[in-house]
Amino acid sequence: MSVQASPIEEYLAKFSTCVPSSPVARDMLDEARDHLVEGALALQSAGASRQAAERDAVREFGSIEQLAVEFRTVIMVRDAKRQARWQLVVVGLLGICGFSAFRLIPLWRGQLSEIFPPPLVACAAAAALLCPSLVLLMLSATRRTWHEARWTAWLLSGRTVASWLFVLGLPACASMVADQIAVLVGAPHAWLLAGLLGGLLLARRVVPETTTIFKQVARSW
Amino acid sequence: MRAEQLKGHLDALLLAVLQSGPRHGYAISEALKARSSGAFDLPTGTLYPALQRLEMAGLIEGEWSEVGGRRRRTYRLTDRGHSTLAEERATWRSFANAIGSVLGQPA
Numbered sequence: 177m178s179v180q181a182s183p184i185e186e187y188l189a190k191f192s193t194c195v196p197s198s199p200v201a202r203d204m205l206d207e208a209r210d211h212l213v214e215g216a217l218a219l220q221s222a223g224a225s226r227q228a229a230e231r232d233a234v235r236e237f238g239s240i241e242q243l244a245v246e247f248r249t250v251i252m253v254r255d256a257k258r259q260a261r262w263q264l265v266v267v268g269l270l271g272i273c274g275f276s277a278f279r280l281i282p283l284w285r286g287q288l289s290e291i292f293p294p295p296l297v298a299c300a301a302a303a304a305l306l307c308p309s310l311v312l313l314m315l316s317a318t319r320r321t322w323h324e325a326r327w328t329a330w331l332l333s334g335r336t337v338a339s340w341l342f343v344l345g346l347p348a349c350a351s352m353v354a355d356q357i358a359v360l361v362g363a364p365h366a367w368l369l370a371g372l373l374g375g376l377l378l379a380r381r382v383v384p385e386t387t388t389i390f391k392q393v394a395r396s397w
Numbered sequence: 398m399r400a401e402q403l404k405g406h407l408d409a410l411l412l413a414v415l416q417s418g419p420r421h422g423y424a425i426s427e428a429l430k431a432r433s434s435g436a437f438d439l440p441t442g443t444l445y446p447a448l449q450r451l452e453m454a455g456l457i458e459g460e461w462s463e464v465g466g467r468r469r470r471t472y473r474l475t476d477r478g479h480s481t482l483a484e485e486r487a488t489w490r491s492f493a494n495a496i497g498s499v500l501g502q503p504a
Binding site: 203204206207208209210211213214215236237238239242243246247249250253254257 | 422426440442446465467468470
């Protein structure tokens with residue numbers, strides 16, 4: 177006897193291909209599953225067969241074409257907000273590391289001659305990380321108008337710019353901080369490598385598109 | 398009543414349904430159906446983006462639990478949600494009164 181596929185699972189599998197893959201999307205699809213199963217159970221208790229109940233529950237939930245646009249927008253906004261928050265946390269941590277490397281460590285070690293202002297390029301790189309993250313957070317935190325098409329287009333562009341700057345800028349900034357630490361404590365290669373790898377891993381954790389961005393950079397070269 | 402006609406009112410309707418206590422998505426849609434006597438003809442899936450919007454605005458908050466091996470999110474009104482609902486109700490009453498006073502009287 178052949179086992180019939182569950183209409184609910186088929187629907188959710190198809191839906192998942194129409195929305196971006198992210199923790200927010202997974203949460204929304206889990207909510208949809210709970211709704212559909214509850215609906216199907218109610219229909220089954222009213223006498224419908226399992227297959228018919230699941231089909232009716234899916235029909236009441238709405239067509240994927242109809243819902244995907246709204247789901248995508250919400251997922252995009254929540255993802256952008258999450259990314260902006262994490263970017264700010266990472267930039268803050270990097271700032272603390274940079275301040276320690278350029279100021280506190282020399283003071284602590286009594287190497288007063290080693291205290292010098294951070295290079296201009298480091299400040300510019302930090303600003304390039306900080307500003308887009310703040311703009312992204314601001315855009316994603318807007319309450320009334322965020323779902324309007326023009327606003328979401330801005331948000332999408334803002335997220336793309338913030339992602340690129342963060343993914344390319346974080347390893348560079350982390351390397352600069354690591355380089356300064358190396359000046360103070362030695363082992364420059366190890367520190368540089370640690371800075372670069374640490375920056376890359378953090379960028380990958382915060383920005384899901386990190387690999388895609390590096391692939392695009394590699395292709396353009 | 399079609400989904401387009403409900404646009405702009407859905408958020409307030411969801412807040413009103415949640416005023417009586419925490420509910421999960423399916424329970425919210427059933428309450429909405431029952432309280433409107435089935436007048437609202439909208440795909441139930443449209444509730445979820447609206448719930449997410451309300452949560453992002455801080456008007457409701459959700460909590461995950463596990464029921465029958467499935468993840469379930471239950472929402473409840475926040476203090477801000479209660480005060481927003483009161484404002485929405487007042488706005489709706491004055492709007493309905495104004496419209497009713499024009500449409501309700503024959504010329």
